Amino acid sequence: MPELPLPLPPEDRTLSPHTGYTRAHWEATADHLLASALRYTTPGHALVDLPGPPSKSGVRSDGLEGFARTFLLAALRTAGASGKDPHGFLERYTAGLARGTLSPGRDDTESWPVIGHHGIQGQPMVESASVALALRLTAPWTWDTLPAADQDRVERWLRGALTHTPAPNNWYLFPLTVAGFLDSVGRGDTETRRAVERGLDLLDGWYQGQGWYSDGDGRSFDHYNGWALHLYPLLHAHLAGDRRLLDRLGPRLREFLDGFALLFDANGAPIHHGRSLTYRFAANAAVALGALTGTTPLAPGATRRVLSGALRHFLDRGALSADGILTLGWYGPHAATLQRYSGPGSPYWASKGFLALLLPPEDPVWTAPEERAPAEGPDRVLALPAPGLLVQSTARDGLVRLHNHGSYKLDSREPERAPGDPVYARLAYSTRTGPTSAANTADNHIALTARGTRSARIRIHPLAAGPDWLASWHRPVFPEGGPVLPSARIESLTLARGRLELRVHRAVGVPPGTPVHHTGWAVALPPEAAPAPEQPDEITLAGAEVTGQFLGLYGWHTRRVIRAPEGTAYGPWALLPELTGTVGDHPSATVFAALASLTAEPGPPPLTGQVTVEVDDLVLTARWADGTRTVVCLGDDGPTVTEEPA
Numbered sequence: 001m002p003e004l005p006l007p008l009p010p011e012d013r014t015l016s017p018h019t020g021y022t023r024a025h026w027e028a029t030a031d032h033l034l035a036s037a038l039r040y041t042t043p044g045h046a047l048v049d050l051p052g053p054p055s056k057s058g059v060r061s062d063g064l065e066g067f068a069r070t071f072l073l074a075a076l077r078t079a080g081a082s083g084k085d086p087h088g089f090l091e092r093y094t095a096g097l098a099r100g101t102l103s104p105g106r107d108d109t110e111s112w113p114v115i116g117h118h119g120i121q122g123q124p125m126v127e128s129a130s131v132a133l134a135l136r137l138t139a140p141w142t143w144d145t146l147p148a149a150d151q152d153r154v155e156r157w158l159r160g161a162l163t164h165t166p167a168p169n170n171w172y173l174f175p176l177t178v179a180g181f182l183d184s185v186g187r188g189d190t191e192t193r194r195a196v197e198r199g200l201d202l203l204d205g206w207y208q209g210q211g212w213y214s215d216g217d218g219r220s221f222d223h224y225n226g227w228a229l230h231l232y233p234l235l236h237a238h239l240a241g242d243r244r245l246l247d248r249l250g251p252r253l254r255e256f257l258d259g260f261a262l263l264f265d266a267n268g269a270p271i272h273h274g275r276s277l278t279y280r281f282a283a284n285a286a287v288a289l290g291a292l293t294g295t296t297p298l299a300p301g302a303t304r305r306v307l308s309g310a311l312r313h314f315l316d317r318g319a320l321s322a323d324g325i326l327t328l329g330w331y332g333p334h335a336a337t338l339q340r341y342s343g344p345g346s347p348y349w350a351s352k353g354f355l356a357l358l359l360p361p362e363d364p365v366w367t368a369p370e371e372r373a374p375a376e377g378p379d380r381v382l383a384l385p386a387p388g389l390l391v392q393s394t395a396r397d398g399l400v401r402l403h404n405h406g407s408y409k410l411d412s413r414e415p416e417r418a419p420g421d422p423v424y425a426r427l428a429y430s431t432r433t434g435p436t437s438a439a440n441t442a443d444n445h446i447a448l449t450a451r452g453t454r455s456a457r458i459r460i461h462p463l464a465a466g467p468d469w470l471a472s473w474h475r476p477v478f479p480e481g482g483p484v485l486p487s488a489r490i491e492s493l494t495l496a497r498g499r500l501e502l503r504v505h506r507a508v509g510v511p512p513g514t515p516v517h518h519t520g521w522a523v524a525l526p527p528e529a530a531p532a533p534e535q536p537d538e539i540t541l542a543g544a545e546v547t548g549q550f551l552g553l554y555g556w557h558t559r560r561v562i563r564a565p566e567g568t569a570y571g572p573w574a575l576l577p578e579l580t581g582t583v584g585d586h587p588s589a590t591v592f593a594a595l596a597s598l599t600a601e602p603g604p605p606p607l608t609g610q611v612t613v614e615v616d617d618l619v620l621t622a623r624w625a626d627g628t629r630t631v632v633c634l635g636d637d638g639p640t641v642t643e644e645p646a
Helices: 023-040 059-079 089-100 123-138 148-158 170-184 190-206 224-240 243-263 277-293 300-315 346-358
Strands: 207-209 380-384 389-393 400-404 428-430 446-450 461-466 469-474 489-497 500-508 515-519 538-542 547-554 556-564 574-582 591-599 611-616 619-624 629-635 638-644
Touching: 023 059, 023 089, 023 300, 023 346, 059 089, 059 123, 059 346, 089 123, 089 148, 123 148, 123 170, 123 224, 123 346, 148 170, 170 190, 170 224, 190 207, 190 224, 224 243, 224 277, 224 346, 243 277, 243 380, 243 389, 243 400, 277 300, 277 346, 300 346, 389 469, 389 489, 400 489, 446 489, 461 489, 461 638, 469 638, 489 629, 489 638, 500 515, 500 629, 515 591, 538 556, 538 574, 547 556, 547 574, 547 611, 574 591, 591 611, 591 619
Parallel strands: none
Antiparallel strands: 380 389, 389 400, 400 428, 446 515, 461 469, 469 489, 489 500, 500 591, 515 574, 538 547, 547 591, 556 574, 611 619, 619 629, 629 638
C-alpha cells in the first residue's frame, strides 16, 4: 500500500495555545483513519481485514473487529456532523451490515462469525457492542435505510450477545449496549430489559468508591474504568434521556474524573498502566463523556487540552504506520504492550477517543481557549484509597507517576502464579516510562530470593492510607515448582513529596538470611549508554526524556545497574537500578527504605542529602532537607505515618 500522509489543517495557537488542535484536526484525523482502514475491506464491505498477525480468535473474528471498531469511528464522525458524510463512509458500513449478517458462521469471504460464550467464540460479543452503539448513533442514515429483512437479520445476530455468557467483567456491558440499541428502535422486550438491568446491577456491585469500579470480581483498576465501565452505561443513559440513571451514575464519573484527569502528562500521554494499552487515546473517552453528559469537574478549555493532548501525543510519536493504520503497540509496534486477544483491528477501540465529536461545533469544549491540563498545575499528590492508587504529578516537567497499592488483574477464583503481569504487578508506573517485559528483570519491584529464584507480586492488598501516602502488602509468590514461604508477606509503603518517593518495606515472616531485591525506574537508553559497573551510593540513569534516580537509605548492602534488553514501550533497550539487602533476626533488620525519583527536568540535583532515615525496631524516622520529620510506625495492624513540620 502507498504512503498516506495525515492531512491536518494549520495549527491554531490562539484558540489552542498548548496543542494547536481544533475540532477540524479531530475531523481530519477521523477521516484519515477511516479512509486508510477501509482500503482493507472485503468486496461486500462486511469485514475489514487489516494487516498484521492474527489474534487468538482467528482472522474471521479479527475482520469483524476491524469492521465494528472502525464503524464506531465513522458513527461518531457522522453523528457529530448531523449526518453529513461527504466521503460515503456510512453507505459502505450499511452494505457491510447486510452482507455480514446474511449467513453468519459460513466460511466464505464476507460472513460474520456468530456470537458465542466467552471462551467459546466470544470475541464477537465484544464487537457487537461497537456495532450496536454505531447503529444507535446513526440510525437515521443506516438502520432506517435497511430493508425489513436485513434489519431482522442484524437483530438476530446482535441478540446472540443477549443469549450467551459474557466474561465476568466489563463484558456484561456489551449486552447492555446491544439491548439499549434494540430498545431505541422499538425492538425491546423482556430479554433486552433483563440485559440492561443485569449489567447495571453488576456495575453497582463492582463500584468501590471515589469514582472507581473494579473490572469484575477482584481489584482490577485500570483504563477500563474510563473506556468501558463508565462509558457504556452512562452513554446509554444519555442517549436514552434517562434522567434517573444519569443522576445515579453521573456523580461517580465526576468524582472519577477529579483524579483521573490528573493521569495525563503535560505532553498528552496517558498513564502507562494496565492492559489493552494499544487502545491509546481511547483513554480520554471518559473525559469527553463527562463533557457530553454534563458530569465533569473540568472547565471546557481544560477538557479539550486533555483530549487534544492525548491525540496529538500519539500522532506525533508514530502510532500510525506509513499507510495510515494504527499499529499494534504504543508508539510504533511493540509486542510486549499486547495481550493474546490483540489482533490487527484491536487498536481501533481508540475510536472511543473521538466521543467528543458528538458535542456540537458551538459547544464550549470546541470554542473555549485551551487551559492548562491538571498535571500542569501545582505539584500534587493525590491518594485514592478505594482503588489503592497514589497519584504524583510535578508542575515543572508535567510528568505523572502512579504508585500501585491495590490494583491487580486476578479474580477471587484464580491462583497466584509467577511472574505476574508487568502492567499490574509493579510498585509504580508513569506517563513517560513503561514496565520491563516479563522476560527481563522487573522494574519498580520488591522481591525475595529463595533457592535461586525471585518472588513475584501478584495480589496486592491495601493496608493503610494517608493524604500523601499509601501502603499495601503482598505474598511473595515463586514460579511453579519453586519454594513456598508459608506465612511470608512483604508490606510496602510509598510516600510522595514533589518529585521524591520514599519507599519503605517490611519483611514479615521471612526467614532470616533471605536476600531482598528492590528495583527502581526503568529508563529507555541505548546500549552504549550503560554506566560503569562501579556505582556511587546513588544510581542515576539519564535518558533522552527522563532521568531516574535511586538511593538506598536503610537495609541495603549492594547496588547495581541491570540491563533490560527487551526494552520498554518507550525504547528498545533499557536499564534499571537495583538494591540488595538481607533479612535479619532483629525487627529493625526486617525494614528496608529507599528514595526514588523520576523527572524530566534536566540535570536534577542528587538524592543524597534530600532525606536521612533512622530505624528503631519497627519505627522509621525520616528527616527531610527542609527540616520536616516523618515518622513511619510499621505495626502489626498496618503502618501509621505522622509528620512534624519544620
